[in-house]
Amino acid sequence: MDKGQNTGGLMSSAGLVRYFDSEDDRGIRIDPKTVIAFGVLLGVLVQLLTFVA
Incomplete structure (x- = not known):
């Protein structure tokens, strides 16, 4: 390996970091509390x- 070559991990993941940092205004937005409440209600329904039965 040459000393001048950069095989570091930061450059290989730079595209992923940029992709996940961008926000899309066209997508649906759900409050995290709504997701948790839905999960709890679904669990209660399954238990009932x-x-x-």
């Missing part, structure tokens, strides 16, 4: 259906 298991108890009844």
Whole structure:
């Protein structure tokens, strides 16, 4: 390996960092509390259906 070559990891992941840092205004937005509430309600529903059946 030459001393002048850069095989570091930062340059290889630079595109991914830029991609995930950008925000898209066209996508749907869901509040994190809504996702957690939906998950809890779904879990309760499954437990109730298991108890009844």
